[in-house]
Amino acid sequence: MKIWLDKKDCTGCSACYNICPKNAISMEEDECGFKYPKIDQEKCINCGLCKKTCPIVAKSIQIRYDKPIVYAGWSRDKETRYSSTSGGLFTELTKPIIETGGYVVGACYDEDNMVEHKIVNDLSELKKLSQSKYLQSNTKDIYIQTKKILDSGKVVVFCGAPCQIAGLYKFLKRKYDNLLTIEFICRGMNSPKAYKSWLSEIESNENKKVKKVWFKYKEYGWKKSPKCTRIDFDDNTYKIYNGDDNLYMTGYLGPNLYIRPSCGNCHFNGLSRQADITLADFWGINEELDDDKGTSLILLNSANGKKYFDKIKKQIFFQEKTLSEIYKGNVCFNNSVKINKNSYKFLKELDNSNFSNLIKKYSKVSFIKKIKFIIKKVIKKSNK
Ligand SMILES: Cc1cc2nc3c(=O)[nH]c(=O)nc-3n(C[C@H](O)[C@H](O)[C@H](O)COP(=O)(O)OP(=O)(O)OC[C@H]3O[C@@H](n4cnc5c(N)ncnc54)[C@H](O)[C@@H]3O)c2cc1C
Structure with missing residues (x-):
């Protein structure tokens, strides 16, 4: 059994590792420091689930708005805005989830300053998820853990790179009303x-x-x-x-x-976004919305994303924009x-x-x- 033929076709999302019913897959680091699945042929029963779950091999496009709703904005809380990468939208969107007993999944540093995905359910831990970390996070068994919480009926926000969101949906296989996904525009994952x-x-x-x-x-x-x-x-x-x-x-x-080889041919850029909400820097924003403190680009890609955005409108400043305004400053949106x-x-x-x-x-x-x-x-x- 082989999941793919070329390393360029593996984002390292680890959906295959999470889905394998026989624990036959391990995620092993190659000589460049990127993780790839390795199949233990003795344990493998050739069920093919790993292939069916790979978001590149078995392509998946989520059904979203044809055209996302576009905003420029930032958190009205100065501290949140300053300590976030862009305008602090991630923290504003996720704070109410924690305050009402929900869970947030995102990337944080471990004790060796390396990056891994983690699930949190209190505000002090949420702070550790904020800020961009410019290297590939280790997702380990995060999809299994996320599914367990979703099955218990609690609300979960999952934040990650578009390929990680694609991996999550392939792993879950079905729609969950208690799930909100947030991705960012990604220029590539470092080793x-x-x-x-x-x-x-x-x-x-x-x-x-x-x-x-x-x-x-x-x-x-x-x-x-x-x-x-x-x-x-x-x-x-x-x-x-x-x-x-x-x-x-x-x-x-x-x-x-x-940068990881698969990022050179990203399957998840462009308008068919993976997550309910896409966040990014609004590079190239007009002067009156640029006080050099961080302006977020916000794309609401689905009715679910809009529902959660509507809940935080009082906590943020925002202004509607058009898609054409984002292309020039953010080339990685399409390329x-x-x-x-x-x-x-x-x-x-x-x-x-x-x-x-x-x-x-x-x-x-x-x-x-x-x-x-x-x-x-x-x-x-x-x-x-
Ligand atoms: C590797 C990488 C490349 C990016 N490339 C671009 C780009 O080309 N153009 C652009 O406009 N924006 C890019 N961004 C997005 C931008 O840096 C901000 O993350 C985004 O605008 C959200 O900012 P914020 O202030 O709302 O939230 P923040 O507080 O900055 O929250 C960031 C969120 O991203 C998650 N995250 C951080 N690092 C990682 C990681 N390594 N892997 C997975 N999830 C992570 C965190 O858990 C958190 O949920 C990139 C981000 C990353 C991590």
Whole structure:
């Protein structure tokens, strides 16, 4: 039994691992640090459930509005907005669920600063789910756990990348009225191996243990946040890695050096969204809605999404927008990233080299490219 033929067709969502009735599938890390299913042929009974549950092999498109309702907005609570990646919509949408006895599933850091999906049902734990973590989360048996709570009748909000939401629906097989799904526009999942290597180098340079990673830190404003990461250490000090000094985000956002191969051909972008609600940064938003504190892009893709959005209208500022306004600033809405041709080499070489040396080696912009870039900038300026 083989689930797929090419690694590019596996997002690592782990729906197959969750569904296997014989526990014949384990999720094993490859040499690049990404998890893929491995089938124990002795335990496998060839039932084919893994194939039927794979959201890529057995394609699934959820029935949604033809055209989502589009809003720009943010949380009216200053603290929530500042400490969230975009405008804090995730926290506003999920807080009332916890307050009324429901559960929220999302990505949080574990004790080694790696990322995993977790289920929470109190407000202090909810804080740990907020903020984008720019590496692939380990979903383990999260779909099994989510189903158990859904079957008990409690309300569950599940938040993840579009491929993880697709995996959840394939695993559940049926509609649950007590489920709300939230996804984000995703430019690609980074290898946990690359992230681990970057953190290890920081720990060894600083001679301290990392306690918390805060990606997209808004110290210098929301628009500069993608390359601004705050690292907290175990001696209660912190350091901000910003701009080109932020090697990890530089290698992610520019040369796409350690993104999962399947993200180069994402099956879940475009208008047929997977979740009830899609959240993102509203890059390119008009000036009057940009105070540089974080403006969320909100897509309501279904009646269920609209129902939950209507409940939080008092807690947020929002304004209706059109689909055409989102395309320019958010290219990943419709397109997959182009993965660096040296990505495999980079991740393999991490076994014997440190992160910063490899970033220097593989993210070098050629002299000609640099000149082209400068000329383009000059032309743009002179046309203004
Ligand atoms: C890997 C990644 C790539 C992204 N790419 C884009 C992009 O190209 N364009 C764009 O506009 N927005 C992108 N986003 C989305 C954006 O960063 C915000 O997550 C989104 O706008 C929600 O912000 P918020 O302020 O409402 O909530 P936040 O408080 O920031 O909540 C974020 C939510 O995402 C979940 N989450 C965080 N990290 C992960 C992870 N690694 N895996 C699965 N779930 C996770 C959290 O559990 C939480 O539920 C990306 C996010 C991630 C994690």
